[in-house]
Amino acid sequence: MIDERAIVHPDAQIGENVKIGAFAIIENKVVIGDGCIIEPHAIVRNHTTMGKDNHIFQFASVGEKPQYKALTEGQSELRIGDRNTIRENVTLNRGTPEHGGVTTIGDDNFIMAYVHIAHDCHVANQTIFANGASLAGHVNVHDYAILGGFSLIHQFCNIGAHCITGIGAVCFKDVPPYVIAAGNPSEPFGINSRGLRRRDFKKDTILVLKHAYKLLYRSQLDVKTAIEAIDDLDSCEEIDILTQFLRDSQRGVIRRKAEH
Numbered sequence: 400m401i402d403e404r405a406i407v408h409p410d411a412q413i414g415e416n417v418k419i420g421a422f423a424i425i426e427n428k429v430v431i432g433d434g435c436i437i438e439p440h441a442i443v444r445n446h447t448t449m450g451k452d453n454h455i456f457q458f459a460s461v462g463e464k465p466q467y468k469a470l471t472e473g474q475s476e477l478r479i480g481d482r483n484t485i486r487e488n489v490t491l492n493r494g495t496p497e498h499g500g501v502t503t504i505g506d507d508n509f510i511m512a513y514v515h516i517a518h519d520c521h522v523a524n525q526t527i528f529a530n531g532a533s534l535a536g537h538v539n540v541h542d543y544a545i546l547g548g549f550s551l552i553h554q555f556c557n558i559g560a561h562c563i564t565g566i567g568a569v570c571f572k573d574v575p576p577y578v579i580a581a582g583n584p585s586e587p588f589g590i591n592s593r594g595l596r597r598r599d600f601k602k603d604t605i606l607v608l609k610h611a612y613k614l615l616y617r618s619q620l621d622v623k624t625a626i627e628a629i630d631d632l633d634s635c636e637e638i639d640i641l642t643q644f645l646r647d648s649q650r651g652v653i654r655r656k657a658e659h
Contacts, residue, residue, distance in 0.1 A: 402439075414451065429462075432481070446493055449479035450506075459489045465518030467495050467536065480506040480524070487512045494519045498537065505542075517554075529566075541576065543598065559644050561598070563591045573648045575615070576641050577608050585653045587616050600637070607633050611641055616655060 401407060404421040411429040419425065420439035429443050432451035437443065440457045447462030455461060462477040464470065473496025480503075485491070489510055494501040498519045504510075505524040515533040516522065522534075523542045532546040535554035540546075545563040550570070552558060557573040564570065565581030565588075574580045577595065579588040590612050595605050610632060615625045626645050632638055645652060 405437075420457070444493075446474070446476040447479070448476065449483075450481035452482045453479060454484050456484075456486045456489075456512075458487050459485050459491075461485065461489075461491050463490060463492055465492045465495050465536070467518055469497070471496055473497075473500065475500040475518075477502045477504075479504045482506055483508045483510065485510045486514075489513065490515045492516065492518045495536075523560075532564075543594075545594070547581075553650075556650055557644070557648065560640060561591060561594060563594060570653065572650050572654075573644070573652045575652050576644055577637070578612065578653075580653055586655050587612070587653055604635060604637055607635060608637060608641070611638060615645075615652075622652065 401419045402421040405419045405423045407419060407425040408427040410427050411425045413431050414433035416433055417431055417435050419437045422440045423437045424442040426445040428445040430448040432449055434452040435449060436454045438455060438457040441455045441459045444462035475493040475496050477491055477493045478501060483504060492502060495518045502518055502520050504522045507524055508522060508526045510528045511530045513531045514528045517534055517536045519536050520534045520538045522540045525543045526540055527545045529546060529548040531549040534552045537555045538552050540558045541560040543561045544558045547564045547566045547568060549566060550564040550568045553571045556570055559574055559576030561576055562574050562578045568581050568585045569583035570580060570585045577590050579591050581588055590608050592605055611629045614620060614628045620628060622645060626642050629638060629642055
C-alpha cells in the first residue's frame with residue numbers, strides 16, 4: 400500500500416506488499432524489495448537498493464550523498480540486505496566513486512535512532528547499533544558486533560565479530576573479535592562472555608578465547624608474538640577468526656593505556 404501523499408518516482412522499482420507512508424519520498428533508481436515498510440517522512444535517495452522485509456522508520460535518510468568534501472561525480476550506491484530495522488533519524492550514506500562506490504548493510508541488523516553510517520562502510524549481519532552510534536568512512540563491522548550508544552568509530556577501522564563497545568566508546572583502532580571495548584580512547588576489558596553464551600558458544604571455546612585474550616593483552620607480548628602464541632592454543636574456528644583479524648589489521652588493535 401502506497402499512501403496517496405507519498406512521492407514515489409515512477410521509475411522506482413517497488414516489490415510486492417510494500418507499505419509507503421504519507422510524505423515519504425522514494426527517488427529514481429531505487430529498488431525496494433518485497434514486504435518492506437517505509438514509514439511517513441522517510442526518504443530513500445537514488446541509487447539505493449534494498450532487499451525484502453526491511454523496516455525504515457520516520458525521518459530516516461537512506462542513500463544520501465556522502466559527507467565527503469572531495470566528492471567527485473560518478474556512480475555510487477547504497478546496498479541494503481534483508482530484514483533490517485532502521486529507526487528514526489538514521490542517516491545512511493552512499494559510497495564514494497573514488498573508493499569503490501558502495502556502502503553495504505547486510506541482513507538482520509538493528510540500527511537504532513540517530514545512528515550515522517558514512518560512505519564506503521560495510522556492515523555485516525546481525526549487528527546492533529544503539530542510539531547515536533556513528534561510523535566514519537570506510538569502517539567494516541563484522542557479524543554480531545554491538546555498538547553501545549554514542550560509540551564513535553574512526554575511519555578505516557574494523558570492528559570484529561561478536562565484540563561489544565561501551566556507551567560513548569571512541570575507537571581509533573581496530574577492535575578484535577569477541578572483545579569488550581570501552582573508554583576514550585577505547586581500551587579492551589575482557590572477552591564478551593555473556594554475549595557469547597547467549598549465542599550458544601561452548602564453554603570450552605569461551606575458555607580458549609579468554610586464554611587468547613590474556614596472551615594478547617596481559618602477557619607483555621607484542622602483537623606479532625602474541626599471535627604466534629595464540630596459534631599454539633587448541634585449534635578452533637573462533638581462534639582462527641581472531642588471529643586472521645589480528646594479522647589483517649592495518650590500523651593496529653586497541654591496547655590498554657599502559658601499552659599505548
